[in-house]
Amino acid sequence: MIRAASIHLPMWGAGLAAAFRLAGTAIRDRAALAPLLGTAAGQREVFAVLRAFWPNLRVGRKLVTAYDNTGTAVVTRRSEVTEVLDREADFAVVYEPKMRAITAGENFFLGMQDGVDYQRDTSSMRLAARRDDVARIVQPFAAEEAAAIVAVARGTLDVPAALTRRVPARLVARYFGLPYDSEETLIDQATRMFWYLFVDLKGEESVSAPALAAAAAARDWIDACIAARKANPSAQDDVLGRCLALQAAGVPGMDDRGIRNNLIGLVIGLVPTLSKAATQALSQLLDRPDALAMAQVAARAGDDARLAEIVFEALRFDPVNPVIYRRAVRDTEIARGTWRSLRIPKGTMVLAANLSAMFDSLAMEKPEAFRPGRPWGDYMLWGYGMHACFGGWINRAVVPAMLKPVLAKQGLRRAEGEAGRIDGRTPFPANMTVLFDD
Numbered sequence: 001m002i003r004a005a006s007i008h009l010p011m012w013g014a015g016l017a018a019a020f021r022l023a024g025t026a027i028r029d030r031a032a033l034a035p036l037l038g039t040a041a042g043q044r045e046v047f048a049v050l051r052a053f054w055p056n057l058r059v060g061r062k063l064v065t066a067y068d069n070t071g072t073a074v075v076t077r078r079s080e081v082t083e084v085l086d087r088e089a090d091f092a093v094v095y096e097p098k099m100r101a102i103t104a105g106e107n108f109f110l111g112m113q114d115g116v117d118y119q120r121d122t123s124s125m126r127l128a129a130r131r132d133d134v135a136r137i138v139q140p141f142a143a144e145e146a147a148a149i150v151a152v153a154r155g156t157l158d159v160p161a162a163l164t165r166r167v168p169a170r171l172v173a174r175y176f177g178l179p180y181d182s183e184e185t186l187i188d189q190a191t192r193m194f195w196y197l198f199v200d201l202k203g204e205e206s207v208s209a210p211a212l213a214a215a216a217a218a219r220d221w222i223d224a225c226i227a228a229r230k231a232n233p234s235a236q237d238d239v240l241g242r243c244l245a246l247q248a249a250g251v252p253g254m255d256d257r258g259i260r261n262n263l264i265g266l267v268i269g270l271v272p273t274l275s276k277a278a279t280q281a282l283s284q285l286l287d288r289p290d291a292l293a294m295a296q297v298a299a300r301a302g303d304d305a306r307l308a309e310i311v312f313e314a315l316r317f318d319p320v321n322p323v324i325y326r327r328a329v330r331d332t333e334i335a336r337g338t339w340r341s342l343r344i345p346k347g348t349m350v351l352a353a354n355l356s357a358m359f360d361s362l363a364m365e366k367p368e369a370f371r372p373g374r375p376w377g378d379y380m381l382w383g384y385g386m387h388a389c390f391g392g393w394i395n396r397a398v399v400p401a402m403l404k405p406v407l408a409k410q411g412l413r414r415a416e417g418e419a420g421r422i423d424g425r426t427p428f429p430a431n432m433t434v435l436f437d438d
């Protein structure tokens, strides 16, 4: 009893404190509450309250209207976040209709439940985009590009616009083997498609129309890349080259259309996410002088492993996505046999709060502390379970590699005023300017 209370007490204390802070904000300035809840800091407060007092809840209201559903449930403790994402047969991904709209036909593996097609496509793409590519091709390329960009910046750098969007775009050409005419166009298309697929929970026309136009253009572009490579075979060691080798070997699902669908999925997954992660991690560091100093020491010493620990600890406070959503395929229950058990009717959209799971004091030590070097399993920065990010190892290499030359600069600080903050115009950072001594 005493031990259970001592484990739970800090969580209850943190939940109460967060509830008071939220109530204080609401009393002082009601209008300030909604914008606060749009930030990771505000969401962390709400999740702290829920984890302590109402960890699993269901509301009749449909918070997500972009996909058919019968209501919404939110799960906030690590135990239920992992339960929902582990029970893939009961809680299914919902993206299929939007994936089909993007490809003008077929599904992509993130929109599939486990089965023959999912295993076929993920297995083929693991042969095309290999783990050892990360150290051999991806990390050195990203590091070189980032260093070149920062080297010509004269004391000022608009981080997403000049650096963190550009390096992933260049990876698409070099590593995926998909050259393009305009970096801006590629970034815009990938970002619009990602927004439509994963962020637009309301199904807004202003998001879907440009995304579907971008998808049509992206399909044509990838088709042209495939045709060009087939017309002029090259020995370039890249993902497209390996897809074509699999095609030549007669691997199912690797016809031209299958290759295009898989590559469009990877392009969408790569460009906006890496940029957003790097920008948000840097922003968190800029808010914490001690952590920033630690990161700068590691960057200047060339201690890449330490730098990565610090950068990903920073990203934990503001990850790219705060929740991962699934839909119940049947009437079921979670946290069975505990006081937290919750009945989930078929069709319920379940929001598994990965941000909250990364602050669950029942599952990790002192989650509110900035403590680099936590066990990697404490992090849930890009999903969990069967659909956990295909690019996980790429992320671990590229995010710190892009930030390293910036962090190595002396006198690193935000630009004055709004320019030094992440612009909030879209869900994807477009501008955040930093200054440094040249």
Ligand code: HEM
Pocket (backbone or CB within 6 Å): 093, 109, 110, 111, 122, 265, 266, 267, 269, 270, 271, 273, 274, 277, 320, 321, 324, 325, 381, 382, 383, 384, 386, 387, 388, 389, 390, 391, 392, 394, 395, 399
């Ligand atoms: C820091 C950058 C990234 C973040 C935050 C991120 C985030 C995520 C998340 C949250 C998921 C799971 C979605 C779900 O379960 O509903 C996921 C899956 C996926 N990601 Fe990423 N991602 C990143 C980078 C990348 C990159 C670089 C690629 C391509 C190389 C990529 C390709 C994919 C694919 C294909 C899946 C589906 C995996 C599957 O269904 O088995 N992502 N990502």
